[in-house]
Amino acid sequence: MNAQTPKVALVTGASRGIGAAVARRLAQDGFTVIVNYAESAAPAEALVREIEQAGGKALAAQADVSKSADVRRLFDAAQTAFGGVDVLVNNAGIMSLSTLADTDDAVFERQIAVNLQGTFNTLREAARRLRDGGRIINFSSSVVGLLQPTYGVYAGTKAAVEAMTSVLAKELRGRNITVNAVAPGPTATDLFLKGKPQDLVDRMAKLAPLERLGQPTDIAATVAFLAGPDAGWVNGQVLRANGGII
Numbered sequence: 001m002n003a004q005t006p007k008v009a010l011v012t013g014a015s016r017g018i019g020a021a022v023a024r025r026l027a028q029d030g031f032t033v034i035v036n037y038a039e040s041a042a043p044a045e046a047l048v049r050e051i052e053q054a055g056g057k058a059l060a061a062q063a064d065v066s067k068s069a070d071v072r073r074l075f076d077a078a079q080t081a082f083g084g085v086d087v088l089v090n091n092a093g094i095m096s097l098s099t100l101a102d103t104d105d106a107v108f109e110r111q112i113a114v115n116l117q118g119t120f121n122t123l124r125e126a127a128r129r130l131r132d133g134g135r136i137i138n139f140s141s142s143v144v145g146l147l148q149p150t151y152g153v154y155a156g157t158k159a160a161v162e163a164m165t166s167v168l169a170k171e172l173r174g175r176n177i178t179v180n181a182v183a184p185g186p187t188a189t190d191l192f193l194k195g196k197p198q199d200l201v202d203r204m205a206k207l208a209p210l211e212r213l214g215q216p217t218d219i220a221a222t223v224a225f226l227a228g229p230d231a232g233w234v235n236g237q238v239l240r241a242n243g244g245i246i
């Protein structure tokens with residue numbers, strides 16, 4: 001880490017899956033990390049202990065990103081503990097798969113609330129409070145390109161995240177803050193694996209020319225690039241990290 005590297009990174013949904021790998025990696029890269037979670041307090045606290053034992057600095061902070069008051073409290077906690085936030089990683093997300101015909105209101109509303117409103121809530125707070133020179137990394141998905149049946153609502157929320165990524169990159173002109181999105185392909189986490197029979201998982205793993213599922217560490221490396229000094233000229237972009245599936 002050098003003098004230009006942002007110091008405090010807030011990772012939403014960092015108790016499990018990709019978010020936990022991102023928190024771990026950013027801590028290794030020298031960032032102080034806020035490990036946000038909605039419900040999984042014990043895994044979040046365990047990750048903080050792991051980072052501290054490795055010589056890093058971290059704090060677990062509960063907040064449901066779909067609630068604007070929670071998100072304000074999350075940024076307040078970061079400010080109180082570490083003086084502010086330099087990097088926001090908008091990783092928290094949920095996925096429910098069903099055809100549009102079979103999607104009920106509650107399933108639609110929950111995905112909009114967490115994936116779209118949750119991202120909006122943290123982006124708004126970051127636009128007001130992120131320190132100049134900072135980085136924002138949103139989470140889209142390669143399904144925005146693949147557009148398979150049953151992914152309609154989920155892909156819709158992620159397409160909206162990509163749109164907000166481009167708009168916010170422009171709105172932050174003059175503050176030396178970059179805003180980008182990462183769009184993973186199938187990645188071995190609960191979100192992808194839960195409820196899928198093994199033969200479907202195996203078939204989906206073969207779809208990318210690299211013929212395997214992404215691992216959370218693959219995506220964490222992509223986020224670390226966007227958060228680090230080498231990505232200073234990358235702004236307003238969507239980086240698909242998917243083994244070439246699309």
Ligand SMILES: NC(=O)c1ccc[n+]([C@@H]2O[C@H](COP(=O)([O-])OP(=O)(O)OC[C@H]3O[C@@H](n4cnc5c(N)ncnc54)[C@H](OP(=O)(O)O)[C@@H]3O)[C@@H](O)[C@H]2O)c1
Nearest residue numbers: 013015016017018038039040065092093141187189191192
């Ligand atoms: N896995 C894939 O194949 C894949 C592909 C493309 C994109 N993505 C995107 O990558 C991101 C991470 O996904 P993942 O696969 O790591 O999912 P995951 O394993 O299901 O983990 C989701 C994380 O988000 C948190 N979370 C859920 N709702 C939240 C809320 N309302 N407020 C705060 N935190 C919340 C969870 O915390 P709690 O346990 O505390 O609820 C958990 O830490 C998501 O945006 C997802 O859409 C994933």
